[in-house]
Amino acid sequence: MIPFDLHTHCTLSFDGESSAEDMVTRAVMLGIKYYALTDHVDLGEFPDPDFDLEATVSGAGAQIPALREKYADKTELLYGVELGQAVQEPELAEKLLAENDYDFVIGSVHNIRGHEDFYFLDYTKTDPQELLGRYFDELLETAEAGRYDVLGHITYPLRYIVGENGINIDMKRYSGIIDEILRTVIKNGKGIEINTSGLRQKYGRTFPDAGTVKRYxxxxxxxxxxxxxxxxxxxxxxxxxxxxxxxxxxGFTEIAVYKERKPTFIRI
Ligand SMILES: [Zn+2]
Ligand SMILES: [Zn+2]
Incomplete structure (x- = not known):
């Protein structure tokens, strides 16, 4: 029995493969009680060329509340969003959050200023340690600025640097800034997520891994x-x-789920 899954995408995301309704019916089949669709809204200077921000936002706004009604007796469908690079376009981020009744907002950094998504970078040409340092700087800025409920997949670049490219990283040099990010999240009454995608990828660990969750x-x-x-x-x-x-x-005994941007806690 899977009690919740609070980070998922459908074809409302440029990289999603299944329709919103197929995702919801699968969640129902799996008996997931709290289920969030959190499609990408990526801001900043490197949007996917096929990505139409307006169509994505309005498409989700039309489909997800309707599916929530349709499946209300089977699952608690939560209307989420994964807001990427909000600090690169703060006014637009504010506007999107004001105009849409999201239940849950994941704040993510998929690319740093001046660079494409970590997925596309050539780690033989740019120093991965330096890139990772800049990632944590922008993640700290994101943590400070608000406009999220939880920070998404902390250590995301390791999926590519360590997982795909097999480059060893000295993570000790980032322990100070990671602490600062976690302290900022806590001070602001926000949270973090355990993103399990890394377990089914080459990286083989969650984002972030147990060390960071324990530290948090x-x-x-x-x-x-x-x-x-x-x-x-x-x-x-x-x-x-x-x-x-x-x-x-x-050490956790409860996991949060979000409705109308407020956390409630499920005992584990
Ligand atoms: Zn995602
Ligand atoms: Zn993401």
């Missing part, structure tokens, strides 16, 4: 969500059980 708990962090980051029905709910186990091992 030690610093006083209590708001933690868990999501698969599925982009198709086949990945829905994957790794949630492992994520719950990891959370327990790090």
């Amino acid at each position: 708990r030690e610093l006083g962090g209590r708001i933690l969500t868990i999501g698969s980051d599925a982009h198709r029905t086949g990945d829905l709910g994957k790794g949630i059980a492992e994520g719950i186990e990891l959370a327990r091992n790090c």
Whole structure:
């Protein structure tokens, strides 16, 4: 039994493979009680050329509340968004959040200023340690600026640097800034997520991994969500059980779900 999955995408995202309704019916089939569709709204100077911001936002606004009604007796469908690079276009981010009744906002950094998504970067040409440092700087800026409920997949670039390119990274040099990010999240009453996508990729760990989740708990962090980051029905709910186990091992007894931008807590 999978109690929740708070980070998923459908074809409303440029990289989603299954329709919103197929995702919801799969969630119902899996018995997921709290299920969030959190399609991409990526801001900044490197949008995907096929990505139409307006169509995505209005499409989600038309489809997801309607599906929530249709499946109301089967799952609690949460209307989410994964807002990328909000600090690169703060006014637009504010406007989008004011105009849409989201239940849940994941704040993510997929690319740093002046560079494309970490997915596209050539790590033989640009120093990965330096890129990672700039990633954490922008993530700290994101944590400070607000406009999110939880920070998405902390350490995301490791999916490509370590997972895809097999480059070793000395993570100790970032422990100071990671602490600062976590402290900022906690001070602002926000949370982080355990993103389980890394478990089914070459990286083989969650984003962030157990060390960071444990540190978050030690610093006083209590708001933690868990999501698969599925982009198709086949990945829905994957790794949630492992994520719950990891959370327990790090001292958590409750996991947050969000409705109308407010957390409620589910015992694990
Ligand atoms: Zn993401
Ligand atoms: Zn995502």
